Amino acid sequence: MSIRVGIGVTAVWLFCLAGCDGACGGGAQPDSGDAPDAGEADGGTPDDGGHDADVGDVAEDAEDANPFIFDVCPGPTTFVNREGCVHPTVVPDCDAGWCRIPAGCFDLGSPYTEPARGRYSETPTQVTLTHSFEIMQYEVTHADWARSGFPDPSKLGPGGSGACPEDDCPVENLSWFEAAAFANRMSELHDPPLPACHVLSDCEGEVGSGMICDGFGVAADTIYDCPGYRLPTFAEHEYATRAGTTTTYYSGPILMRTDPLDRVGGDPCLEPIAWFFWNSEERPHRVGNREPNAWGLYDMLGNIGEWINDEYSGLGYGGEPISDPTGPDTGGTRRQARGGFFSCTRYGCRSAANFETPSWAYGEVVGLRLVRTLP
Numbered sequence: 169m170s171i172r173v174g175i176g177v178t179a180v181w182l183f184c185l186a187g188c189d190g191a192c193g194g195g196a197q198p199d200s201g202d203a204p205d206a207g208e209a210d211g212g213t214p215d216d217g218g219h220d221a222d223v224g225d226v227a228e229d230a231e232d233a234n235p236f237i238f239d240v241c242p243g244p245t246t247f248v249n250r251e252g253c254v255h256p257t258v259v260p261d262c263d264a265g266w267c268r269i270p271a272g273c274f275d276l277g278s279p280y281t282e283p284a285r286g287r288y289s290e291t292p293t294q295v296t297l298t299h300s301f302e303i304m305q306y307e308v309t310h311a312d313w314a315r316s317g318f319p320d321p322s323k324l325g326p327g328g329s330g331a332c333p334e335d336d337c338p339v340e341n342l343s344w345f346e347a348a349a350f351a352n353r354m355s356e357l358h359d360p361p362l363p364a365c366h367v368l369s370d371c372e373g374e375v376g377s378g379m380i381c382d383g384f385g386v387a388a389d390t391i392y393d394c395p396g397y398r399l400p401t402f403a404e405h406e407y408a409t410r411a412g413t414t415t416t417y418y419s420g421p422i423l424m425r426t427d428p429l430d431r432v433g434g435d436p437c438l439e440p441i442a443w444f445f446w447n448s449e450e451r452p453h454r455v456g457n458r459e460p461n462a463w464g465l466y467d468m469l470g471n472i473g474e475w476i477n478d479e480y481s482g483l484g485y486g487g488e489p490i491s492d493p494t495g496p497d498t499g500g501t502r503r504q505a506r507g508g509f510f511s512c513t514r515y516g517c518r519s520a521a522n523f524e525t526p527s528w529a530y531g532e533v534v535g536l537r538l539v540r541t542l543p
Contacts, residue, residue, distance in 0.1 A: 252294075267302060267463050269300060271296075272407075274297075274412075299542070301400075302539065304537045310337055318350065318376040323340060336456070337452060348399060352397075364387055365386065366384065395540070398539060402495055402506070402522070438517055443470045474535060477494075
């Protein structure tokens with residue numbers, strides 16, 4: 169029998185503060201207390217011989233190579249098309265809370281000079297997505313969840329502490345299984361109904377109040393081939409987040425300081441677009457109250473972390489060009505979330521940052537946003 173594990177905001181915040189590849193960077197394990205396996209991303213540099221790098225050294229090396237010190241956000245750097253890799257023109261194409269994202273090519277991961285990056289999980293990799301998709305313009309809210317008929321699991325909503333009780337506050341405190349079940353319910357409620365994309369079996373409990381499953385899979389050859397609602401892939405989420413940019417945030421570069429664990433100040437590029445430790449009061453906020461990215465998407469960084477479909481490996485995609493990646497397929501029970509959250513440092517809200525946790529874990533820092541492959 170599986171065991172449902174809670175992720176407390178304090179525990180995850182500590183991993184954000186640690187600045188490693190975990191709750192805010194892609195490789196630590198905030199739910200279990202286990203140390204990352206050898207070879208997992210740890211915020212080092214690619215040429216350090218595979219050993220853990222001193223955090224201060226990482227920051228110093230990054231600052232020497234790319235000294236971003238500014239008082240006003242200079243704006244983002246945009247992707248430059250090259251032979252074999254063309255990014256579509258980025259314009260908002262949104263209607264009724266959904267935004268269309270055209271297929272295209274981009275660079276997943278982060279530059280080697282980016283502070284607090286994952287050594288392996290963020291290896292720069294050319295990724296081509298051959299399927300256009302639509303994505304929710306906002307994170308799933310209490311009102312969205314109510315339409316599913318499932319009990320609201322939120323720890324900070326009206327049934328919990330009330331830190332963010334409004335209908336347009338994001339749902340949180342749900343496991344990956346419950347997020348996948350919600351996607352399936354949205355496919356069922358569509359007119360006409362759409363095929364369920366996530367296969368869940370041997371489940372115990374109810375969605376919204378502790379459901380866990382021992383069996384899971386995809387109801388198509390690949391997750392991209394399913395026409396129903398589903399969780400985004402690792403690549404889709406970063407592609408949608410970046411919106412044609414190559415800087416640390418979709419609004420511009422990170423303000424570099426001497427210590428990548430710095431929690432003393434904010435960041436002029438991040439503050440307008442994200443709720444994070446500096447401006448969030450350690451709680452989520454109503455969706456859509458920060459500036460959107462160029463696709464028209466809100467809260468892609470900060471506020472609430474978002475479950476994605478992919479399993480976790482910690483090794484990224486290795487740097488060789490790849491199309492429509494789906495992540496490892498080992499039957500493992502560790503999944504990924506992206507986008508940072510309200511208690512993360514500015515390093516945890518980078519466009520390339522991600523964190524992983526067991527599929528059955530839950531906590532007030534993780535919610536979801538759905539996508540659907542377009543014909």
